[in-house]
Amino acid sequence: MIIRQLSDIRRTDRLVKSKGWDSARLLLKGDGMGFSFHITTMYAGEELRMHYQNHLEAVFILKGIGTIENLGTGEIHKLSPGVMYALNNNDRHIVRPETDILTACVFNPPVTGQEVHDENGAYPAEVDVPAQRVAVNS
Numbered sequence: 856m857i858i859r860q861l862s863d864i865r866r867t868d869r870l871v872k873s874k875g876w877d878s879a880r881l882l883l884k885g886d887g888m889g890f891s892f893h894i895t896t897m898y899a900g901e902e903l904r905m906h907y908q909n910h911l912e913a914v915f916i917l918k919g920i921g922t923i924e925n926l927g928t929g930e931i932h933k934l935s936p937g938v939m940y941a942l943n944n945n946d947r948h949i950v951r952p953e954t955d956i957l958t959a960c961v962f963n964p965p966v967t968g969q970e971v972h973d974e975n976g977a978y979p980a981e982v983d984v985p986a987q988r989v990a991v992n993s
Contacts, residue, residue, distance in 0.1 A: 857886060861894055869968065875901035884965040891965035897921070897956045906947040911963045913941040919956035924949045 859881050864870060869880045875898050882892040897903055899919075906926075916938045923940055924931045926947035932940070934956060942948065950956070 893960045903950040921952035
């Protein structure tokens with residue numbers, strides 16, 4: 856069993872910060888779960904252009920408002936607490952937070968830890984990392 860406290864994770868290198876967002880990565884590839892689980896904040900006023908070519912992602916909005924634009928279809932959807940979006944087709948998209956948006960995210964395959972978006976808005980392809988149990992209140 857793995858038990859982790861978000862406030863503890865935020866004080867480790869599992870809190871990854873980049874332009875327009877930060878991500879507390881509670882589960883990573885090395886935890887051996889087959890997916891990674893993140894609490895991510897996207898900052899108000901940013902325009903986050905992403906294209907996860909190597910990962911599928913599901914996002915649940917916990918707090919905040921904004922929009923997501925599907926660049927393949929041009930559709931724009933409102934984001935608010937209780938909304939979930941899933942990038943099931945490696946969808947190119949833009950998130951435009953009107954306020955800070957707090958989310959819970961799942962990635963498959965799992966990320967390894969320090970990934971940030973490349974020039975295409977993607978995380979790199981899965982890297983082979985041996986399974987490990989990281990002790991952060993676990």
